[in-house]
Amino acid sequence: MRLVLEKRLEQSRTMVVLTPILSVIGVMILGVIIFDAIGYDGFDAVWQLFITPVIDTYKWRDVATKAAPLILIGLGLSIGNRAKIWNIGAEGQYIVGAISAAGVAYATQEMSGFWIIPLMLIIGMAGGAAYAAIPAGLKTRYGVSEVLSSLMLVYVSVQLLSYLITGPWKDPNGMNFPQTAQLTASQLLPRELGETGLPPGLLFALVGMIIFAIIVDRTVFGFSIRAIGEAPQAARFGGFNSNRIVWAALMISGGMAGLAGTLELMQLTRLNLGYPSGYGFTAIIVSLLGRSHPFGVFVAGIVLAVTYVGGQVAQTVVHVPNATAGLFQALILFAILASDLFVRYRIKIKSSVAEVRA
């Protein structure tokens, strides 16, 4: 008797939904084993990491604050994933989006008006989109892989940020700290939505989810994205221009990253060297764990935000190392990628009798 992998005739739809859930559960079990093995209370560590932030209502605001940018960026990335256009540089677009919005803030320091915040949001999105246009142009014109160009541009954006905050945009009253001036009242969104304690970014994420769900499931554009990802030649036959879709996918994800960056800037009230947070990278996991569907991305954004918040809890309660959250996030990515196997293949037990005959 032996186990063999057999290709499924069609992808299993149940598995598409089930595997992300199983992946997270699998990672939790694996986490217990790993942390036990290296001398911690494994069960407690995993409990603090995955469960405490969910049952402790005081942690919800933290979770929502982390989830909002992850969801917004993840929504944008999911468009690219569907078209099999891999934007790895959302972190860079997130930073450039924030820089662009900070530019608006720099120019409007002395002004006030209701128009400043919308302008910052729009310019932030435009900045992220424009930064993503670089890999789009390189890919459509010269065939450069967007994976490499978008990733490398992340490091460029970090340099740009540090140049601006140590040079031209440095806060004159900042006691020489490398940071921009604090945003003014006209440049800031309210800290929370009414009395809920939830950050305004979550509202953007919720609205974004609905808009993206309509785009993905109901529009010809969403159809074309899926068609390009599944069969480029058939998409061309259907009359969809693949270059246009490369542009759209990258600029939409860049724009969403830029929006997330702007909202985060408004949360933090200024840019400093600690601004690059890795949300742009974690959002890749979010989009994949969410199966590139807006509803899934929303849930996955919360799951990953839980690991961030839970990582801090576990650090203080169980004294696991700082890197624990990142470790679990990476495990989730591995698990979801590995579990794709079960979407396309099934495990079959082959009897040894059949083997002899074969």
Place this chain on the structure above:
Amino acid sequence: MTNGARSRDGIARLELRGITKAFPGVIANSDVHLSVKPGEIHALLGENGAGKSTLVKMIYGIMAPDSGSMMWEGQDYRASNPRAARKQGIGMVFQHFSLFEAMDVVENIALGLDSAISRSALDREIRAVMDKYGLRLDPRRIIATLSVGERQRIEIVRALLLNPRLLIMDEPTSVLTPQEVEDLFVTLRRLASEGCSILYISHKLHEIVELCDRATILRGGKVVATCDPRKETPRSMGEMMIGSDFADPARGSVPNAGPVRLAVRDLSLPKPDDFGVALQSISFDVHAGEIFGIAGVAGNGQNELLDALSGETLSTREDVIAIDKNAIGRFGPTKRRAHGLCAVPEERNGHAAIGNFTLADNAFLSARTRMGLDPQGMIDRTGAESFAQTIIKRFSVKALGPRALAGSLSGGNLQKFIMGREILQNPSVLVICQPTWGVDAGSAAAIHQAIIDLANSGSAVIVISQDLDELLRLCDRLAVINGGKLSASRKVNDVTVDELGLLMGGHHAATPTSGEHHAPRA
């Protein structure tokens, strides 16, 4: 040549007895008998889909026959995998190479060997084989820098290192220049003179006349003739390959052609890629109610022509292609469809349809514009599903329903669905590539009838096919595409099979041409 040696040896190197192999819906080989003598260059001849590749895959251990037996030098032979076949002394050079671009020649050869051998020893052996057979190639070169002909030489060297006693060559010249073909023939003749048998698969008749000692001709999976090519002509073998039982076309004479619906004038396009074919000054007219056939051997520009007509490749000028006198040469597929031009590409999965999409989504893919399924850029799901349901019903597609995945349908059923999708859009012009490729007989008949009905309703239909039987049965006029050029068109009733066979084989000079302008004399 070594004729004496050959006739002296009575035992065949390889003998096939009653080999039969069936796939779902199609019998690829039926009771095939074949015998290859030592040192013989034996041609396996037949049109695409005649069953040549399936047969050699069974010899080389890639597939197992359903019934029948094989004998190797008088002993029962059976290879369960290619490694076993190689051990027995069978080498094969495939049509498509499997080489790593970034590695050099020796590394690639080493990777393909069944047993490990030191690099220096391998290097020596490779050079020895190359010297012996006049294969010019530097073993240190990186694959990416080599031409197609040079890459093929690597595959040949790889096969020869095992000292094969039977070498199978699958369509070896389809990617070679004439000069490279000559070099290849020199090598093959030398091999044969040393006693190695060669099974040479091709549909290029003049090559077989030039090279081979004997030919087995397959049609529809059956052996229809065995002959000595040196005593035949390309003409006579073409007749055997195509068969002469095509005679009665299903729709005899056609009412005098109506107005021109599709006009193509001087269509030229560069190669889309290294393996593509450039289209050279193609011109033809198709009238309302007419079925126009384009014959030709695979890879002579058929797919490029289909893409140029469907709008997947844009023409350089607006007026190169016109539908009902509207110039559409610069329009993409969606706009061309709006003007009435629909198309069915050759490849069903991944070009005409998306396997992972439902039938409703696949209906939406190419019918959204003409069927009004995309109001304000939104998807009319109900509309798409009911259109898919109509196709399923009208074309008797065996499917669970509009939500079944296209990939779950059999080839014939998917083809019926695709044909139905385009035909029910009531196009003014329909271009179809290989309408019945790999389709079972029943579905093929249904598809043919649908094509005829569409033409009778006043549409212009263009059928691009490698199946001459099909073209002769369906079409009113025929032209042949060869090397990206389209021959003059001929009325089906006036043309003979050997004329067509010769045109397909590239013997342009042997046929009368009617000059640049070839409007039908109807």
